[in-house]
Amino acid sequence: xxxxxxxxxxxxxxxxxxxxxxxxxxxxxxxxxxxxxxxxxxxxxxxxxxxxxxxxxxxxxxxxxxxxxxxxxxxxxxxxxxxxxxxxxxxxxxxxxxxxxxxxxxxxxxxxxxxxxxxxxxxxxxxxxxxxxxxxxxxxxxxxxxxxxxxxxxxxxxxxxxxxxxxxxxxxxxxxxxxxxxxxxxxxxxxxxxxxxxxxxxxxxxxxxxxxxxxxxxxxxxxxxxxxxxxxxxxxxxxxxxxxxxxxxxxxxxxxxxxxxxxxxxxxxxxxxxxxxxxxxxxxxxxxx
Numbered sequence: 477x478x479x480x481x482x483x484x485x486x487x488x489x490x491x492x493x494x495x496x497x498x499x500x501x502x503x504x505x506x507x508x509x510x511x512x513x514x515x516x517x518x519x520x521x522x523x524x525x526x527x528x529x530x531x532x533x534x535x536x537x538x539x540x541x542x543x544x545x546x547x548x549x550x551x552x553x554x555x556x557x558x559x560x561x562x563x564x565x566x567x568x569x570x571x572x573x574x575x576x577x578x579x580x581x582x583x584x585x586x587x588x589x590x591x592x593x594x595x596x597x598x599x600x601x602x603x604x605x606x607x608x609x610x611x612x613x614x615x616x617x618x619x620x621x622x623x624x625x626x627x628x629x630x631x632x633x634x635x636x637x638x639x640x641x642x643x644x645x646x647x648x649x650x651x652x653x654x655x656x657x658x659x660x661x662x663x664x665x666x667x668x669x670x671x672x673x674x675x676x677x678x679x680x681x682x683x684x685x686x687x688x689x690x691x692x693x694x695x696x697x698x699x700x701x702x703x704x705x706x707x708x709x710x711x712x713x714x715x716x717x718x719x720x721x722x723x724x725x726x727x728x729x730x731x732x733x734x735x736x737x738x739x740x741x742x743x744x745x746x747x748x749x750x751x752x753x754x755x756x757x758x759x760x761x762x763x764x765x
Contacts (some may be wrong), residue, residue, distance in 0.1 A: 547752030574715035593652025611615030636708025651693025
C-alpha cells in the first residue's frame, strides 16, 4: 500500500499554474479588465451618490410606498421601522452604500444573466455547456473569488461589486432558463398556429408566463449579492461589511453585532419586497391594471 508520503514525489503544480495564468492575464489584458470595470464604477457611483443625497425621511417614505404597493401595508410598516432602527444605530450611510452595491450588482446580473438564460432555453447544446460553469460558480466558496478579482481589478468597492456580480449571477440564469422551458408546449404551438414569430412568442408568451420563476431567480440573486457585498469588505469595499470586519479584527462585539443586525434587517426588507413582486398574484394584478 502507498503511504501518504508517496504523493510528495508526484505533486501536481496546479498552484503555480494558477498563479502563472492569473499573472499572464494581468500583464496582457489589464486594459481590457479596466474597461470592464468602468461601467460598473460609473453605475455604482451614480446609485450611491443618489442614495446618499436623498434625505432619510424622504427615502423611508419612498420605501414605504414601494413596499405597500408590492406587498401590502404590513411589509411597508416593517420596512420603515427596520430601516429607521438602522438609522438610529448610526449606520445609515453604510446601509445606503450596501444597498447601492446590491442594486448595482443585481442590475448587471439581470443585463447579463437574463439573455444567457433565454439563449440557454433555446439551445440544449449551450445549456449543456453552461451547466458545469454555473455549477462551479455556485459551489466555489465566496472567499475564493476575492483573490483573482483583487489581482485583476485592484481593491475597493468596485472590485467588491464585480466579485458580487460573478458570485450572484447563476440563479437568474438558471431560473430564466427553467421558467421559459416550463411554459406549456401547447401554448407555444397555439401561438405558432396564429402566425406569431419566434420573437413574438418569446416576449409575448413565454417570458410573461415565466416571469414568476424569473422573479424568484432575481430574489435569489439579490440575497446572494447582499451576502457577498459583506464579504467584499475584506478587499476594501464599503458598506455594512466594514463594521462587521472592524468588529472582528478588534474584538468589538458590539460593533460587529450592530453591523450584523443591520445586514439581517436590510435582507429581510429586500426579501419581502422582491418575493411579493415575484408572486403570480401581484403580476396578474399589475397586468389587469
